[in-house]
Amino acid sequence: MISHKYRVRLPLMILCMVALAAAPAVAAATTSLTVMNVTRDGKTVFSEQTVSFQWMAQNLPVLGNGVTHYYHQGPVMNASIPDKWNPQENDPVILTKDYGAVKGTDVKDLCNLVGGMDPDDLYVVLEAPDGFSKAFAYSSVYTPQPRTGPVVITWYRADEGYVNQSYATGMRNVMFADTTNNPWGAHVFGLWDMHEAYPEGFWYYYQPGLPSTTGLSVQNIDTVKIVSRYPLPLPGQSRAPADPDNDHLYEDLNGNGFLDFNDLVLLYNHMAWVSGNEPVSLFDFDSSGSLNINDVIRLFQEL
């Protein structure tokens, strides 16, 4: 027998549950990051570490003072500005792209938790759980020019608090650019800053002909991935070794898509080079900890 009280409340509860189920998914702030160093195909992780934003705040240099505002520049829609790169950095709409008085951690310091990045590594990718991601060159992360500033993963915004409070778009990367060369003396990562300081392959366009640096800011980041240069193409090869069966061993040494006899010949002929230039774990087919003829024999048995 349902009491009077429940007769009233049950339909209300059901109504609430239906309303909740129908509500659109709202992205939630992320409060921890996994930093990884991976193979060039992304299939194999060399090292990884997961850190909370609190740990980052306590153990790594904090960038931002919670007072200074940082801005990016969106696409120039203003018809009175014909040069869509806007080298003068003076489109008034810039001032509406205020990412707040943020604090955060330099992506470089995060990369260094897993051994750091080398200039020859391919890039760093910042990823969100919804699949959105953006890639950054070594130079943008490790040797940024003042006009772009460091790539900072922010976990605090003065008007919203921390990412476990109301900073719902965090953790978010914001570039802490200097105040050149806009008319307001604001910290703006402008379109021309990107053009002059970032390699062309890392420029972002809102649509063809309309560059944008707001598009380089990823919300709700949960992964920082160094995509390394490894494995390297073997001497005389144009393609990098591959792992067709996804077991983290790279038996396709010539990178033609499958294991063939030429892969054995390559490993046999270049064993010393592979030992000296590649991460040995990728080619240690007999799990002995080093490379020798037994790895070639093991590969032969897989043919």
Ligand SMILES: [Ca+2]
């Ligand atoms: Ca600027």
Ligand SMILES: [Ca+2]
């Ligand atoms: Ca494999």
Ligand SMILES: [Ca+2]
């Ligand atoms: Ca092959």
